[in-house]
Amino acid sequence: MKYEFTPIGIIHSCFKEKFGIPRQPGLIPEALATLEIVPPFNRPEAFKALEGYSHIWINFVFHAALREQWKPMVRPPRLGGNQRVGVFASRSPFRPNPIGLSVVRLNEVKYNDKGVELRLSGIDLLDGTPVLDIKPxxxxxxxxxxxxxxxxxxxxxxxxxxxxxxxxxxxxxNVAAKQADHIRRLLRQVFENDPRPAYLKAGSAERKFGMSLYDFNVSWTVENNQVNITEIKHLSAPED
Amino acid sequence: MKYEFTPIGIIHSCFKEKFGIPRQPGLIPEALATLEIVPPFNRPEAFKALEGYSHIWINFVFHAALREQWKPMVRPPRLGGNQRVGVFASRSPFRPNPIGLSVVRLNEVKYNDKGVELRLSGIDLLDGTPVLDIKPxxxxxxxxxxxxxxxxxxxxxxxxxxxxxxxxxxxxxNVAAKQADHIRRLLRQVFENDPRPAYLKAGSAERKFGMSLYDFNVSWTVENNQVNITEIKHLSAPED
Incomplete structure (x- = not known):
């Protein structure tokens, strides 16, 4: 027996790549996304009374982790990346059915010409994530x-x-003042959650890291708990 | 784009029909189930370290609520059954992708000849429910x-x-003493959550209700908050 599901929407996230995404939702309150509800699910009445809830569950597909074969054990970053536990004792994206589950803050239910958009924060979702369901x-x-x-x-x-x-x-x-404050808060929260893979944590003082957020790229170095942002560039304009 | 998922297991529940199932998990601590993990997912190593968690999430299919068409609005029992809200502002089983989400207590991870069984309580799951994923x-x-x-x-x-x-x-x-105590606690918790449909709550004093639990059927009457169990019978032996 198999079950087939069609996404009801798609995530537009500040996280454009896996690097920088926290391990769980809620850890980076400043992380923003919009959930665009797609036809035929974008009917305003299907969301009536949702605005009364501060948080919603999102069931989504780990679309960047789809693979043919599942493995029974994984190495959680939480355990330093070298100890194995069962895949079902973890929240690894690489699981038999790659369904994700996140509780996020619901800031606004927005109705417009195209239909319905949900404004979310505290997310741990990659840009482009297909959403199967939401629940209060x-x-x-x-x-x-x-x-x-x-x-x-x-x-x-x-x-x-x-x-x-x-x-x-x-x-x-050079960025609008309001946006700059958001970016500073977002970067602080991202680094408080140490985005480095476990295997890169030791001896990374010489290394230059980079990650994409929104439409820009951030480069940094890290030594102990000291993070230095060395460069920020727009992705679309590498020369700026 | 569609996504196809294969159940990793099946629920064997005390609830043999929808009647009696609480509206959410955790409301009936005494409600028991076994999650039987099916091949090829029943590998002991895939569950290693799960026993360290007291509770797990279950993503499942509302298999008794599958229908071709979804409706944008539902009438939650919580609002008396006559007020409509959006399907996405509810946890109704009748939703575009009929995926359910319950947090339940994990009492035991049991390994045997057939593979793996999880012993659960505080469930709100119908017998036979297909399970897509579990997470700590x-x-x-x-x-x-x-x-x-x-x-x-x-x-x-x-x-x-x-x-x-x-x-x-x-x-x-006539039932083993230990089982009888469990059944009394289960029945008390079921009735504290009033299993009657909203439209039957008024003027139901004359009505005789029945529901199946495990392998027996319970009949009762209710007037205000006074419940009287009139009869209990085994399903397999209607004459006993």
Missing amino acids: YLPYADAIPDAHSGYAPGPPGQSITLTYSSQAEAWLG | YLPYADAIPDAHSGYAPGPPGQSITLTYSSQAEAWLG
């Missing part, structure tokens, strides 16, 4: 604060020092 | 106790008085 978050059923959670008892965040090169400061100064 | 519950990401939740701010439970007919008492006396 019900704290009386879904919130179990004292659940015991094996090898991941708490959030992986850490405190960091963040500095910007003069080029990066100048680039931010 | 992470309280630091999933628990948002102060989320605002529109028209469903708290659990729908109520206090009731429960009495048993002499036939029902005798039937329970």
Whole structure:
């Protein structure tokens, strides 16, 4: 028996590549996305009363992790990337049915000529993610604060020092003030969640990292908990 | 674009029909199920470290609610069954992609000759439900106790008085003592969540209701918050 599902929408996310995406939703409150509902699901009445909820569940397809074969064990970054657990004891995107589950903040239900858009934050979703379903978050059923959670008892965040090169400061100064503040907050939260793969954490002081967010690329170096943004560039205009 | 998924397992539940199933998981702690993992997913190593988690998410197919057409609005029982909201503002099983989401207690991961079985409680799942995926519950990401939740701010439970007919008492006396205690607790929790459809709540004092649980059928009457179990019978032996 197989079941076939058609996406009801698609995610337009600040995260344009896997690098920088937090391990779970809610860890980067500043991470924004729009969920564009596609025809024939973009009927305003299908969303009536959704605005009364602060959070929603998103069931989505790990579209960048689709592969033919599943593996029974994975190496979670949480365990340093060298210890194996069962794929069903993890939230790895590489699983028999690559269905993802995230609870995100619902900031706005927006109706326009094209139909319906949901404005979301606290996301951990890659740009282009196909969405299969959304459901309202019900704290009386879904919130179990004292659940015991094996090898991941708490959030992986850490405190960091963040500095910007003069080029990066100048680039931010050229962006509209409101957007620049958002970008600074987003970058701080991304680095507090240490986006580096576990195998690159040791001895990475000499390494220059890069990641895409929205329509720009950020380059940085990191030593201990000291992150320096060396350069920010628009993706569409490499010379700017 | 469509996505096709194959169930990893099937639910064997105390709930043999829709009647009696609570509206959300966790409302009936005594509700038990076994999730039988089916080949080729029943490999012990795929579950390694899962026993460290007290709760898991289950993504499943609402197999008894499959229909060709979706409707943009539904009438939630929570609103008395006569007020409409958008299907995406509800957790109705009748939705464009009939995927369900429940957090349940994981009591045991059991390995045997056939493979893997998960013993669950606090379920809201119909017997025979196909399961697409399970994931560990992470309280630091999933628990948002102060989320605002529109028209469903708290659990729908109520206090009731429960009495048993002499036939029902005798039937329970014939069942093994441990099982009888479980059945009494289960029935109390089912009735505290009022299994009646909203449209039957008014003027149902004259009506005799019936529901199947495990391999037996329960008949009862209800007036205000007074429930009387009139009869319990095995399904397989209608004359007993």
